[in-house]
Amino acid sequence: MTEFHYATDSDGIATLSWDVPGKSMNVLSFDALAELDAGIDAALADDRVKGIVITSAKKDFAGGMDLNILATMRDSAGGDPAKGIFDGIMRMHRILRKIERAGMDDRNKGGKPIAAALPGTAVGIGLEIPLACHRIFAADNPKARIGLPEIMVGIFPGAGGTTRLVRKLGAMAAAPFLLEGRLSDPKKAKSAGLIDEVVADPVAAAKEWVLGASDDDLVKPWDAKGYKMPGGTPYHPAGFMTFVGASAMVMGRTQGVYPAARALLSAVYEGALVPFDTALRIEARWFTHVMMNPSSAAMIRSLFVNKEALEKGANRPDVPDQMVEKVGVLGAGMMGAGIALVAAQAGIDVVLVDQAQEAAERGKAHTADYMDKGIKRGKATPEKKEQVLGRITATADYNALKGCDMIIEAVFEDPGVKAEVTQKAEAIVGDHCIFATNTSTLPITDLARASQRPEQFIGIHFFSPVEKMNLVEIIKGRETGDVAVAKALDFVRQIRKTPIVVNDARFFYANRCIIPYINEGIRMVAEGVTPPLIENAAKLVGMPLGPLQLVDETSIDLGVKIARATKAAMGDAYPDAAVDEVLFWMADEGRLGRKAKAGFYAYDDKGKRIGLWDGLAARYPVAADQPELPEVQHRLLFAQVLEAVRALEDGVLTDIREGDVGAILGWGFAPWSGGPFSWLDMIGAAHAVDLCDGLATLHGDRFAAPALLREMAESGETFYGRFAPAARAA
């Protein structure tokens, strides 16, 4: 055995210790599954073995399943992929059920106790295996994460986790773990009933328990006579309410576009009505159903496989390690303060510079506030706060930048101010220091003109709020060199965010795509499309915020500023006069968005959104004829997607994986689709071109299919088929 090590001790306890060679985290593979099965068989058959402990030789138990297993199951079944998945899942059920029954007879006698001992993190299948054991011991390790996060990548726990957790906790209590993928530390996991004990030495405690366990300790509630599901089954008066509510909640949250959430709910509902083993079969069938949905494959590819590949440096130039030790952050405003916080949290020394000492201190206070909130919520300690704050030097003195190996500039969005701070910083720092700008609109190549070392000048574009948003866009100017790119990527890895690397062009990638989305929404207002239709169409297609809510959040005056700058740059070619009409009028009316408690939406005194603003119709009357929902949805989707295709055509994007991952993490592009390129592959280039032709006829050239899309429609290609090299594709 190479993945599970089998050993017996003098007390008659067999230990199966998981230790995938050459990896820091255990991930379940086909081989590991077979070894676990064989180990359990051996222990159950050996008369000298009294009980079994399943544990890990690593600091964590397991990070889940190698999701490629699922693809292998599907692909290896030839003409019947659904059967391949179903059979594969049923095999897992049989193995885990064997652990659960542990050799017991029909009267629940004669089994051997099996305990799980978790040294650290146990997620996904890493918790589903323990859930099949008779008792779960976890180390008192606050950093450990315990839970079932499958829903986050478009599937649901399909190795019995769904059925077992619902029967253990009841549907209501299991909901946050199954439907939201909530992860908990061991203490919270214990109080929620996910695991049984939190101890200093889980293996020792598990062994002790195994030696003392009685026959009754081995019987799961659902295998005992008279079992009743906590909270009630669907036809029980109490359970009925839970299930009615859950359906509404899931539809409300997912708008019906995430197949996994619906399938999970069906598996839970139907499973609750039948005996345990039948419920497992139902779970397997719904799981197979989800796996056969293209949305799941696309979500797994973007949110798991490709996201991880980008984080590991898929597009990093081959230069030595460029880890950042001391970063200078220029400008301690909203963005600078956030950047200082995430860098200090990652253990990097920060010099936070602003024009005046008080301004720099204000920026540093953001970290103190953030850590205080963390302390209140039990996520940080006062010591940790001091440690993080201790890494930030707030100052107005540029000389303090001495020794920095990277500078990130987040001063006002003004080329003159940016040029001045670039020169001031470069006069202090050493020759090898990389200079990054966090500009959101100014071309990197132009800003680099102020630098003595344009090959060391780069864009690192964060999204607001920095501490929450996981995407970082790295922008190469015309002269940016490999070392600067590697440095930016290493920094992003240090602060545990996801990078994409793009070339320099107006609005880079994310803003380039999101602005047309907002503009399309505003354009519809001008045309008399009723605002609730615009907003709901967006949500029903999986966008987290409708375009009007989004512009309220980012602020109308920012929209005005961007429109003015774009118009100045484009001159007569500027296409958005109809949008500006609405936007500028809103600004003149003082309806600047959420910060002004007045925008396309109305807000109460506390700034809470209370509904769409009813005054809009006086200026932009609602037309008698309203478009059909799909037309509105297609306008909103294609406004973004065509821009992504153009970014690829123009060479701004060089990797479609970045286009997809960046879209979901950067602006929340319908995650169920796997991103704009995955969505186009899903509907097919030919159909996409047909839809574009229709939209272009009705609404103008902005919907004209780009040449690349037309070419792919003719040749029948897909984006992932053509642009993702086989070795890199999921």
Ligand code: NAD
């Ligand atoms: P902000 O106005 O909150 O902060 C700018 C800070 O820079 C202020 O504290 C100001 O005092 C300081 N500053 C100005 N001149 C300086 C100088 N010579 N030396 C040192 N400090 C100086 O602005 P912000 O929203 O944090 O944006 C900063 C940059 O980040 C801009 O380039 C902006 O386009 C970009 N950006 C903003 C967002 C966003 O959502 N706000 C998102 C991405 C990028």
